[in-house]
Amino acid sequence: MQKDIIFEIITNVCKQTMKGKLITSALFFALVAATTFAQQNNNTSSLKLTTFLNTPTLELAAPNMDAVRKEDEERNKNGQLYRIGVFGHTHITTLNSGVWTSTPTGRVWQLHVKYAGAEALSFLFETFKIYDQTTVTVFNNEGKKLHKTLTKEDVLDHFQQNIALCFGDEMTLQIIEPLGSKPSEILIDRIIYNYRSTGNPSIAKINESDNCEINVNCSPVGDTWQDEKNGVARVYVVDPAGAGYCSGSLVNNTSHDCKPLFLTALHCGVDATTSNFNQWRFYFRYEAVGCTSPSAAGTLDDYYITGCVKLASSNDGGGDTGSDFLLVQLGTTANEAATVNKLKLSTFGAYWNGWDANSTATTGGAGIHHPSGDIKKISTFSGNTTSSGWNGNGLQSHWRITWTSNSNGHGVTEGGSSGSPLFNSSNGRIIGTLTGGGSYCTALSSPDYYGKVAYHWTSNGTPANEQLKTFLDPLNTGVLVYNGSYNPCSGAGIEENELASLIGLYPNPASNNITLDLSALEGQEFVVTVVDITGKIMHERRLTKSEKTMLSVADFAKGLYFIRIDTGNTLVTKEFIKE
Numbered sequence: 001m002q003k004d005i006i007f008e009i010i011t012n013v014c015k016q017t018m019k020g021k022l023i024t025s026a027l028f029f030a031l032v033a034a035t036t037f038a039q040q041n042n043n044t045s046s047l048k049l050t051t052f053l054n055t056p057t058l059e060l061a062a063p064n065m066d067a068v069r070k071e072d073e074e075r076n077k078n079g080q081l082y083r084i085g086v087f088g089h090t091h092i093t094t095l096n097s098g099v100w101t102s103t104p105t106g107r108v109w110q111l112h113v114k115y116a117g118a119e120a121l122s123f124l125f126e127t128f129k130i131y132d133q134t135t136v137t138v139f140n141n142e143g144k145k146l147h148k149t150l151t152k153e154d155v156l157d158h159f160q161q162n163i164a165l166c167f168g169d170e171m172t173l174q175i176i177e178p179l180g181s182k183p184s185e186i187l188i189d190r191i192i193y194n195y196r197s198t199g200n201p202s203i204a205k206i207n208e209s210d211n212c213e214i215n216v217n218c219s220p221v222g223d224t225w226q227d228e229k230n231g232v233a234r235v236y237v238v239d240p241a242g243a244g245y246c247s248g249s250l251v252n253n254t255s256h257d258c259k260p261l262f263l264t265a266l267h268c269g270v271d272a273t274t275s276n277f278n279q280w281r282f283y284f285r286y287e288a289v290g291c292t293s294p295s296a297a298g299t300l301d302d303y304y305i306t307g308c309v310k311l312a313s314s315n316d317g318g319g320d321t322g323s324d325f326l327l328v329q330l331g332t333t334a335n336e337a338a339t340v341n342k343l344k345l346s347t348f349g350a351y352w353n354g355w356d357a358n359s360t361a362t363t364g365g366a367g368i369h370h371p372s373g374d375i376k377k378i379s380t381f382s383g384n385t386t387s388s389g390w391n392g393n394g395l396q397s398h399w400r401i402t403w404t405s406n407s408n409g410h411g412v413t414e415g416g417s418s419g420s421p422l423f424n425s426s427n428g429r430i431i432g433t434l435t436g437g438g439s440y441c442t443a444l445s446s447p448d449y450y451g452k453v454a455y456h457w458t459s460n461g462t463p464a465n466e467q468l469k470t471f472l473d474p475l476n477t478g479v480l481v482y483n484g485s486y487n488p489c490s491g492a493g494i495e496e497n498e499l500a501s502l503i504g505l506y507p508n509p510a511s512n513n514i515t516l517d518l519s520a521l522e523g524q525e526f527v528v529t530v531v532d533i534t535g536k537i538m539h540e541r542r543l544t545k546s547e548k549t550m551l552s553v554a555d556f557a558k559g560l561y562f563i564r565i566d567t568g569n570t571l572v573t574k575e576f577i578k579e
Contacts, residue, residue, distance in 0.1 A: 054099055055172070057112040060088040063193055065117070079318065079391070079436045081268055082415030084373065085122065085194040085243035088115060092188035094175065106178040115193055118169040119200045122192035122236075122243060124279055128154075128161035130175070131182035137174045138166045146171055148302055156307055157334040162279040164192075164236055165301070167200040192243045197373040197416065201296035209374035212441035214411045216368055216376040218291035221408040225366055225378060227484065228428045229287070230351035232421065234370040235264060236281035239272045245373035247420035248282075249430060250330075250343070252352040252482055254475045256564075256571045258340050258489035260330040261352075261471060262308065264419030265433050265451065267318030269310070269326055278307045282330055284348050287376035291408065300375070303348050305330045305339060311471055314451070314460040319390040322460040323397040323451035324435045326419070327471055340489065353421065354484035355472060356429040359454040361385045365401075367434065367448075369413060369420030379403045379411030385422075390435050390449050397459070398449040399432045403439055412439035413448050422450040429481065454480075475573050477562060500572045503565060509577040512554040516563065521546045527566040532559065553578050 063086050072083055094100070098111030115121055123138070128150075130136060136150040146166035154161065175184055199206045216222050216229045231250040237243060248264030262282065269277065285303045288294055308328035316322030331339030343350035356362075367379045381401045388400040399422065403412055413420070413434060422432035432450030439446045456468035457480075464470040473479060504517030518526060530539040530551065538561065539551060553561070556578045565572045 055110045055112050056098060057114055058090070058092070058097065059114045059116075060090075060191065060193075062115065062117045063088075063195075065195065068195065076415065079267060081237055081239065081241075081244040081246065082197075082372070082418065083242050083244040084197045085120075085192040087190045087242055088193055090188055090191055092186075094184060094186060098173070106176065106181065109175040109177075109184075111173045112170070113173065113191065114170045115191060116169055118193045118195060119203060119205055120165045120167050120194040120198040121169065121171065122165055122194060123163040123173070123188050124190040124192065124238065125161040125163070125186060126189040126275075127159050127185055127187040128156075129159055129185040130155060131184070132180070133178045134181050134184055135176045136163070136184075136186075137176075138163060139172045139174060140168050141170060141172075154306070156278070157332050158278050158307070160275065160278040160307070162236075162238065162281060162306060164281050165194060165198055167198065167202065192238075194243065197245065199297050199301070199373070206295065206297060207293045207374060209371040209377065209414055209416075210412065210441040212410055212412060212444070213371055213374070213377040213414075214379070214406075214409045215288045215291055215293060216378045217287060217289060218378070218408045221380060221406050222378055225368065225423070225428065227351050227486075228353055228366075228421075228423055229368050229376060229378070230284070230349050230486075231353040231484065232368045232370075232376060233262070234283040234286050234373060234376070234416075235268065235419065236283065236373075237268055237272070238276045238279045239269065240276070241271065244268075245370060245416035246418045247369040247416065248433070249368075249421040250350055250352045251327075251430065251472060252354055252484050252488050253472045254477050254479060254482060254573065256485075256488045258352070258487070260305075260336065260339050260343060261311070262328050262330050263421070263430070263433060263468075264326050264328070265318070265324050265435055266313045266316065266326040267324055267435065268419050269328075270318045272310075274310070277310055277328065278332075280308050280328075281306055282308070284343070284350055286370065293375060297375075305342065307331055309333055312465045312468065314456065315463075315466050316460060319393065319397070319435045319451065321393055322395070323455035324390065325433055325451050325456040325460075325468060327468060344487065344489075349486070352485050352488050353423075354427075354429040354482050355453050356424060356427075356431050357453045357457045357469070357472075357480040359387075359452070361387065361399075362424040362426070362431060364425035365423050365431070366425070367403075367411075367413065367417070367420055367422050367450075369417035369434065371412075371414035371417045373416045377411060379413060380406045385431070387452075388449060390451070395455075396452075397455045398435060398451055400447045400449055402445055402447050405444075410441075410444050412441055412444060413437065414440070427483075429484070477573055477575060478560070479562065500574065503572060503574065505563065505574050505576060509579045510553055511579050512552065513550050514553055514576055516549045516551060516565075518543070518546045518565070519548055525567075529564045529566070531562050531564070532556075 138146045235246040246268035282305045312327040314322040382404045385399040421430040437448030502520040526543045
């Protein structure tokens with residue numbers, strides 16, 4: 001049987017002190033045979049391990065798990081983040097820790113880490129700067145790679161990083177610097193001791209959600225939700241108390257500019273700092289193929305975006321005085337284009353979900369979520385949403401729903417489902433985000449509560465960063481319903497206001513016909529789409545030259561309509577009224 005790496009264990013132990021922490025240094029590994037790793041799909045260069053001698057071991061004291069579990073019980077009672085890990089504080093750099101070994105092709109740095117009893121470890125980099133062809137990899141004692149290899153492409157503009165959920169409690173960090181590479185600059189200031197819901201298959205830690213949960217791709221229930229589920233992601237949250245799971249979704253906006261906006265619940269990140277947000281992880285496509293759950297995740301957790309920027313929230317303590325929403329932008333502001341390109345890869349196939357900010361109740365729908373951080377699940381309801389408050393806040397800020405059985409079972413929600421979207425059944429648009437509730441596999445009829453998109457819109461406060469409308473309707477069109485898209489990226493290019501000023505639309509209001517005047521524009525191709533207030537397409541036409549075009553609206557119902565002119569580079573939206 002071929003192995004990736006063959007290690008010989010050498011037992012010679014000495015001790016040294018680093019920053020007041022005890023480090024056990026061992027002649028830990030001597031590599032007997034060098035093995036080359038094939039190029040990975042994340043453009044990682046081929047790796048070759050060479051012999052390592054005198055590799056130090058950093059051994060961290062395991063947390064008091066009795067105390068951690070008691071804390072988690074209280075957190076659950078208080079509706080706080082579903083925590084899965086706590087911190088061990090460190091100060092690891094390549095200058096004060098580990099060992100460098102010179103090779104004919106460069107040099108290799110290695111540090112062995114032991115954190116007894118952990119299901120998985122996550123390494124939080126306060127500083128992550130690597131250059132040229134340098135690679136960073138994590139291996140277990142058998143030489144198996146535990147995380148995708150990181151390269152300079154993974155260096156973010158804030159220079160933080162998270163190597164998350166490396167299975168096991170003992171592993172080796174390795175940096176390979178080829179000859180001529182600029183020296184790496186790293187600082188690992190925390191290592192997360194992940195103690196539950198990690199997905200570690202070697203200790204049966206995958207498929208840990210309750211047994212009534214239904215896989216999102218289970219047929220026939222999941223068949224009608226294939227677009228919507230591609231916008232939902234598992235969120236690995238970092239905050240001052242440790243790490244946990246939530247769920248959430250990409251959302252579209254009226255600028256149609258492909259901005260990677262992601263909607264979840266404020267209580268997931270109510271205590272998170274800017275530095276914490278930089279180290280969040282958003283896992284897309286973490287789902288089973290069908291009804292049967294896999295025995296191991298394999299590469300399902302390879303499709304992630306690291307970091308986010310907080311844009312807006314309900315500023316309500318997590319639902320105590322409002323609707324409990326949090327809106328972030330995935331990645332960083334500087335790497336927005338790269339983030340969007342990544343999301344649009346076929347491996348991600350991300351979908352920017354649409355939304356409905358109307359306050360009217362709806363009948364039937366679905367919740368798509370990651371209970372206990374498990375692979376993606378779906379729960380359905382056939383009854384009506386009921387307007388309600390949360391936790392006695394006395395507001396009509398939430399939708400109360402009760403899950404119902406379907407042809408595949410009876411789904412519910414769990415810790416880790418928080419922030420997940422609630423979709424209406426009529427057109428699959430988001431109407432709420434999960435705050436909490438009492439549903440369990442043993443309490444199927446207990447209700448759950450979703451913060452209303454209608455309340456998120458403008459009801460939490462007057463500041464722009466407390467209103468979802470500011471970001472989802474930046475054009476101020478007044479629409480309350482908007483469709484989702486796999487490619488909502490037509491808004492870049494000429495300044496929209498400049499282009500809009502050159503487009504005529506008359507008469508307005510209109511009775512039978514309305515004229516769209518594009519004659520002031522340079523000759524090019526346009527796509528003209530007319531939609532009603534619900535986002536329904538009423539008319540669509542492709543024009544191959546600038547001209548005046550008359551559109552019939554005689555059969556339209558009275559009300560407000562929007563006409564979108566897509567140049568391929570810029571999307572302009574104008575409104576008119578049908579009398």
